[in-house]
Amino acid sequence: MTQSGDQPLSDEHHLACVLLAPSGRIWLDQLLADVAPEDFADPVLSWIWSAAKLLHGRSQPISRRSLSALRETVSPSRRPGEPRQRGEVIAGLPLVAPAANILHTEISRLLGTSVSAPDLATLSRHVRENGRLRRLAHRLDVARQSLATATDYGTALQHCQEALSGAEEVGPAGDIRAFPDLVDEFWSWQRRPVQPGEVIPTPWPEVDEHLSGGVHSGRMIVFAGRPGAGKTNAGIELLARASELGHTTLLVSQEMSALEVTGRALAQGARVPYRQIVRRTMDADTHASVTAYAQRHRDMPMFVIDRPGMSVEHVGAASRSLHRTSEVRIIGVDYAQLLEASDSRVNRVQQVSHISRSLKLLSRELSCAVVLLSQLNRDSVKDRRRPELSDLKESGSLEQDPDVVILIHHVVDSSGQHTGIVELIIAKNRFGKTAIVELPWRGDQARMG
DSSP states (O other): BBOOSSSSHHHHHHHGGGOGGGHHHHHHHHHHHHEEEEESSHHHHHHHHHHHHHHHHHHHOOOOOHHHHHHHHSSSOOOSOOOOOOOOOTTSSSSSSSOHHHHHHHHHHHHOOOOHHHHHHHHHHHHHHHHHHHHHHHHHHHHHGGGGGSSSHHHHHHHHHTTTTTTOOOOOOTTOOOOHHHHHHHHHHHHSSOOOEEEEOOHHHHHHHHHTTTTEOOOOEEEEETTOOOOHHHHHHHHHHHHHHHHHEEEEEEOOOOOHOOOOOOHHHHHHHHHHHHHTTOOOOHHHHHHHHHHHTTEEEEEEOTTTTTTTTHHHHHHHHHHHSSOOEEEEEEEEGSSSOOEEEEESHHHHHHHHHHHHHHHHHHTTEEEEEEEEHHHHHHHTTTOGGGGGGTHHHHEEEEEEEEEEEEEEEETTTTEEEEEEEEEEETTTTEEEEEEEEGGTTTEOO
């Protein structure tokens, strides 16, 4: 190993220099997966490692320019006397970024350092192990401080056990689980009553029969339809129903404003003509029904974001923020093809694949359901047939990632006129069989069923 200047560099510095070395790209996947930002004692290197993980996850290059640009996004520099600017909060990055001059100095040191391949495994192991030792030392300090408040030996022991409860961190060995232990956990899970929010019924009991009771936490459902087929109405109806039952929901609407979402939810819930709401010409009966529904469900925990041009990373950050204060049970995204690209250099199929995969992982991370709305291409219309999984627009990942895919199809007669029946085609179902559920289409109330 070599170093720049007379100041000796730590193992952390030598490991971090791989991020900026052109020859280090072949090792990035493994290193960024094995070593966590919190393994670094140096807060600047910890921030650089976090930023590198974020950039690498977006398939963006890791360089002086990209790291500096990311730093300016989250914590803009300012001259003396200038007002403080608010930076953007980005999930995966510490809230406080290093000062620009400190970051530039550290990057220069890393660029002046090299490391050989045989040293990487040793460096990685040392950094990880030192990080674990620091965290263990912190837990021991907490345990020692808790002894001062203990009134007896039993209480003191309990405090120490609580402080050390998470000391054995999950690593490669911790990921391996023996089958006998899994069987015991399985029977414990079977005996445990279903917790509120684990399975949330949809507005359509016929659909719930095929989905093992409804929408499950930790899973993703795709609702897909051609323009005007009612996928947005279905998404709003599903989230509003869950909120009526007391479950916190978040709708990310890229297509319509929050007021329009509210109007549709009120029309659906009150069972009134939606056109009267849109035209602001509600008659006495409609006004009374909407007022009664709004008063009855005024406090239901449904949240809406109608900011256009959001990326899937913004969706994730907003979802995590709300989840910290109000445990989110369902996240709805309307719709996949309207989300902004995280990396404009890749084609749209790759962009939509990234969106789909990121939302699937978000459902697992927050243990909530994600309802992703998507467009269908027009092939089924041209061929005068029901839509199929292959008609999902722009990405095969929208077939592979979801646990359930429901395609919306309006039935027409021989003359091409709508019959008033809408089919919810459960084209993919990891809970059971595929099926077709027929429901009456109530377009005047922006709902079905």
